[in-house]
Amino acid sequence: MSETDKAVDANEVVETNQGETAEDKAQGAPTAAPPDEGPLFQRAPVTAAEIEQGKPIELSPDAVGQLSEEEWYAQAYRGGAAQLTVRAIAMGSGLGFLLAFTNLYVGLKTGWHLGVSITAAILSFTIWGAFVRVGIAKTHMTILENNCMASTASAAGYATGGTMVSAIPALLMLSITPERPEGTHLPWAVLAAWTFFLALLGTVLAIPMKRNMINQERLRFPTGTAAATTLKSLYSEGVATATKQAITVATAPSIAGAVRAQPITAVEAAGAKGRALMTAAAISSFIPLLKDLDLLKLNAFKGLAASLGAVDAAGKLTRTALVPGQTPIFDWLPTVTAGGKAKAWSSWNVVLDHGVALVAAGALVGVRITLSMIAGGLILIAVLAPMGLFESWVNPLGQSVLAVTAPGKAWKEIGLWFGAPMLVSSGILNFALQWKTIVRAFQGFGKAARDGGSHGDVEVPMHWFTVGGTVATIGIVGIAWKFFDVPPHLGILAVFLTFVLALVACRATGETDITPTGAMGKIMQLIYGGLIPQSATANLMTAGITAGASSASADLLTDLKSGYLLGANPRRQFIAQLLGIVPGTIATTIGFFILVPRAQVLVGDNPAFPAPAAQQWKAVAEIFKVGIGNLHPFARETIVVGIVVGIVLVLAERLLPKYKKYLPSATGVGLGFILPFYYCLAMFLGAVVGAVVAKQGKKYDDMIIPVASGLIAGESIIGVIVQALNNFVLN
Numbered sequence: 001m002s003e004t005d006k007a008v009d010a011n012e013v014v015e016t017n018q019g020e021t022a023e024d025k026a027q028g029a030p031t032a033a034p035p036d037e038g039p040l041f042q043r044a045p046v047t048a049a050e051i052e053q054g055k056p057i058e059l060s061p062d063a064v065g066q067l068s069e070e071e072w073y074a075q076a077y078r079g080g081a082a083q084l085t086v087r088a089i090a091m092g093s094g095l096g097f098l099l100a101f102t103n104l105y106v107g108l109k110t111g112w113h114l115g116v117s118i119t120a121a122i123l124s125f126t127i128w129g130a131f132v133r134v135g136i137a138k139t140h141m142t143i144l145e146n147n148c149m150a151s152t153a154s155a156a157g158y159a160t161g162g163t164m165v166s167a168i169p170a171l172l173m174l175s176i177t178p179e180r181p182e183g184t185h186l187p188w189a190v191l192a193a194w195t196f197f198l199a200l201l202g203t204v205l206a207i208p209m210k211r212n213m214i215n216q217e218r219l220r221f222p223t224g225t226a227a228a229t230t231l232k233s234l235y236s237e238g239v240a241t242a243t244k245q246a247i248t249v250a251t252a253p254s255i256a257g258a259v260r261a262q263p264i265t266a267v268e269a270a271g272a273k274g275r276a277l278m279t280a281a282a283i284s285s286f287i288p289l290l291k292d293l294d295l296l297k298l299n300a301f302k303g304l305a306a307s308l309g310a311v312d313a314a315g316k317l318t319r320t321a322l323v324p325g326q327t328p329i330f331d332w333l334p335t336v337t338a339g340g341k342a343k344a345w346s347s348w349n350v351v352l353d354h355g356v357a358l359v360a361a362g363a364l365v366g367v368r369i370t371l372s373m374i375a376g377g378l379i380l381i382a383v384l385a386p387m388g389l390f391e392s393w394v395n396p397l398g399q400s401v402l403a404v405t406a407p408g409k410a411w412k413e414i415g416l417w418f419g420a421p422m423l424v425s426s427g428i429l430n431f432a433l434q435w436k437t438i439v440r441a442f443q444g445f446g447k448a449a450r451d452g453g454s455h456g457d458v459e460v461p462m463h464w465f466t467v468g469g470t471v472a473t474i475g476i477v478g479i480a481w482k483f484f485d486v487p488p489h490l491g492i493l494a495v496f497l498t499f500v501l502a503l504v505a506c507r508a509t510g511e512t513d514i515t516p517t518g519a520m521g522k523i524m525q526l527i528y529g530g531l532i533p534q535s536a537t538a539n540l541m542t543a544g545i546t547a548g549a550s551s552a553s554a555d556l557l558t559d560l561k562s563g564y565l566l567g568a569n570p571r572r573q574f575i576a577q578l579l580g581i582v583p584g585t586i587a588t589t590i591g592f593f594i595l596v597p598r599a600q601v602l603v604g605d606n607p608a609f610p611a612p613a614a615q616q617w618k619a620v621a622e623i624f625k626v627g628i629g630n631l632h633p634f635a636r637e638t639i640v641v642g643i644v645v646g647i648v649l650v651l652a653e654r655l656l657p658k659y660k661k662y663l664p665s666a667t668g669v670g671l672g673f674i675l676p677f678y679y680c681l682a683m684f685l686g687a688v689v690g691a692v693v694a695k696q697g698k699k700y701d702d703m704i705i706p707v708a709s710g711l712i713a714g715e716s717i718i719g720v721i722v723q724a725l726n727n728f729v730l731n
Contacts, residue, residue: 040572044085045139054081054142056235061228061565069215076567079458083144084572091128091141092149092576093583095120096156098717100587103157105716106361107165108595108602108609109679111616111671113158113551114364117227117559119277119709120153121146125234126274143235144568148576150227151559155580159552160199161588162517167544168592169614172599174536174621183599190483192589197475198545199581201495202552204468205502207460207574210557214564219510224561231566273706280710281717284356288719291354294320294730326351326678336381338407339389347407348381349606349676357719358679360711362686363693363704368661369668370687373680376419376672377411384418384638384673385410391634403634408605411676412615417635418642419673420619426646426666427519433654434508460574476545484541490531494542497524502550509554510561517554518613521547522620529624536621543617594724608723612674646670 045051057064057076064076099116107113124146131137141149168191175184186194213219296305297320305311310319319325328346335342345351362370388404395401404410477491486494501520509515524543532538556577563573595601601608628636649666656663672680690708694701 038080040575041084041086042082042572044087044145045082045142050082051139051142053078054144056143056232057567061225061232064565064567065218065220065225072215072564072567073458076565077458077569078144078567079569081144081567082142083148083569084576085141085145085148087128087137088141088145088149089152089576089579091124092120092152092580093156095123095149096153096580097583097587099153099157099713100161100584101591101720102713102716103161104164104588104591104595105719106357106712107161107613108169108611109358110361110675110683111165111611111613112361112365113161113165114361114709114712115154115223116157117150117154117223117562118230118705119713120157121150121227121231121234122273122706123277124149124153126278143231143566144563146231146234147228147559147563147566147568148573150231150562151556151573151576152580154555154559155199155203155552155577156582156584156587158584159202159555159577160195160581160584162551163195163198163544163548164588164592165611166521166547166613166617167540169596169602169609169611170618170621171537171540172596173602173614173618174540174625176599176603181600185593186483188589188593190479191592192585193475194479195548195589196581196585197472197479198548199552199585200468200578201472201476201498201545202502202549203556203574203578203581204465204472205499205549206506206553206556206560207462207465207468209503209506209553210560210570211459213507213510213557214561217510219507219561221510221558221561222513224558225565227559227562228565231562273703276703277706277710277713280360280707281714284360284711284714285718287355287357287715288722290323291321291325292719292722292726293322294726295322296320297730323354325355326353328352336386336407338386343407348385349408349411349678350381350681351678353678353682355682355715356711357715358682359686359689360708362683363690363708365683365687367684367687367691369665370680370684372665372668373672373675374684375664376669377675377677377680378672379669380410380415380418380673381407381677384414388414388634391632393632393634395632396630401632403632406605408676411674412603412610414635414638415673416615416619417631418638418645419670420616421639421642422646422666422673423518423616423670424522424620424646425643426650426670427516428522429647429650431504431508431516431519431523433650458569458571460571464574480538480541480545484537485535486532486538486542490528490538490542494524494528494545497527498546498549501546502553505550506554506557509558515551515554517547517551518616520550521617525617525620525624529620533624536625539621539624540617591720594720594727597723597727606676610675610679612671615674642670642673 045054057078059076064072067076096116099120103113103116124141128137128141132140168186172183172185176182185191214221295301296308296310296317304322305317308322310317312318328344329352330345330350333345335344336348337343385404385407388410389402389407391403392400393403404413473492473495476495477486477488480486480491480494481488501523505515505517505520521543524546525539528539528542556574559577560570560573562568563570595609602611602614623631628639631639646666649664649669652663653660653666686708690704693704
């Protein structure tokens with residue numbers, strides 16, 4: 001998980017039986033089913049016996065996490081229970097398809113990915129409960145079915161989108177030329193195949209790591225533990241009773257009223273979260289229709305445009321949507337003097353954005369990071385940008401250029417060269433300081449290779465790793481050679497290095513819940529910057545292999561951890577994860593072409609999607625391509641300062657751990673330099689609201705994630721539809 005995923009999913013942990021004892025373990029667990037010899041795909045439970053078999057184990061996830069591997073098979077494994085069913089895969093694919101759009105939308109705006117497994121679990125539980133109540137379905141999904149569903153949804157909504165907010169938009173920006181200012185897109189088929197093979201590689205790379213990291217070392221994987229705890233809380237009371245009641249109602253309608261009148265505590269609790277999520281999504285879905293849909297372009301709306309004040313004195317439209325996207329509410333403040341002129345705050349992008357997705361994302365990220373973003377943005381406005389407006393330089397073409405040409409462009413003209421190096425140095429240093437984790441990763445892998453162990457009929461077989469890895473490698477190396485100028489031998493090297501770095505990244509996820517995909521990508525950029533120094537395309541796409549595959553590997557292990565704590569069959573869960581790659585690939589690639597039809601969406605004066613992750617990757621690739629000597633001298637100076645500041649902030653956190661919450665976040669400050677300020681402001685406002693709500697008590701705190709997730713989902717899903725209408729219908 002990324003740093004944001006930790007903020008998103010870890011907060012969802014709910015109270016469970018913390019005082020589990022050895023006696024509880026011995027008495028609480030039902031007799032485990034023997035190793036299952038049946039087919040991988042199963043039918044949904046219908047009979048009372050099948051429903052009983054699908055009940056959750058009585059051991060809490062914390063108690064299961066303490067069992068040895070052999071104890072787990074004896075006390076927790078539920079191999080015969082229904083898990084991999086058609087309805088679980090269908091629900092996971094559908095939810096994952098939609099949630100992939102939300103992650104693409106948020107990722108292109110903020111550079112972050114949000115965990116989707118817990119959101120999908122709550123939605124699935126709520127939706128399927130409604131299906132049962134209205135008679136569409138006869139039985140509730142079992143807890144293990146919902147776990148498989150969450151794996152499919154997570155693969156679709158999270159594991160396939162990383163490269164689509166980093167390497168791919170960076171490549172599009174680098175393709176801009178005077179002849180093609182809109183840039184050159186990759187063909188859809190190439191982009192889809194690339195995304196699919198990266199996700200496939202990452203998924204199979206996790207196979208040899210699973211048994212050692214989860215069964216034997218029992219790494220915590222906090223988000224996976226949180227997902228298991230959430231599912232256990234949803235199913236611990238009431239759902240089995242509700243399922244039995246549904247069958248009874250179907251066979252004995254005369255007692256239906258009496259049966260349905262009984263209280264179902266857990267179902268009602270889950271329903272409240274589900275309703276909150278869906279209500280928030282419904283409300284936020286109107287936002288893009290009001291501020292982004294280009295209705296005023298139509299002749300039929302000319303009169304309305306005039307009445308809304310959207311037409312200037314010359315009769316030209318000043319905006320194309322019903323309401324403006326931002327309001328300059330800070331222009332009453334004293335102006336900022338820069339370049340010898342007084343500049344209103346709105347000219348520095350200090351405006352209030354009317355969207356709610358960024359506000360909701362801020363509520364999930366937290367105050368420390370978003371306040372650091374505000375600090376970075378204000379330093380850019382007050383110090384760096386005004387200096388850049390005076391810094392003139394004659395470039396190699398003999399042209400006199402300024403480091404900053406306009407206040408509104410400061411974030412991308414000079415802020416990028418401070419913020420991106422800061423993010424790179426802090427990310428790599430954070431990774432290097434985890435050297436003990438790196439050592440343990442290779443020691444653990446060596447131990448797993450030596451230990452054959454039993455239960456080979458339950459664990460994911462190694463030949464799946466061999467076959468899947470071979471297919472993925474052939475696909476990746478072939479595409480990289482034909483379309484990205486990466487020689488085959490260097491493509492194979494990239495896959496090998498990806499396995500090494502993914503091994504480390506997955507252990508970091510298991511121990512800290514943070515997957516350092518950014519640092520992994522930067523390491524690959526540095527390696528291939530030396531191997532193929534003049535090829536920015538090769539630099540980006542080899543880094544994309546590592547970042548994309550590492551993310552998918554960590555996502556699978558996180559989901560397998562959740563399944564392990566619930567007694568799931570790992571083979572079936574692996575298949576569920578694998579099947580999620582297809583809808584995720586379709587959603588993210590189609591969504592990317594809809595949201596980013598041309599490069600101006602990423603690089604304009606006020607871009608709809610500033611893609612901060614891509615800006616970092618692009619900056620590193622450009623340095624290797626054109627040479628640092630061809631950058632503006634002021635930009636070169638800010639690179640050095642940014643690197644140093646990133647290192648200092650990381651070391652300060654390590655040396656003063658007790659004061660970490662009071663120290664600025666290197667990630668937040670760096671992002672503050674490379675995002676338009678209104679992004680930082682919106683996220684900070686959301687973080688403050690979230691912090692205030694959380695202090696009102698657990699009841700309110702529990703609703704932050706469902707409401708924020710709903711606000712993001714509603715605006716982003718409808719936002720994709722609106723952009724499609726703008727680009728292909730109203731254009």
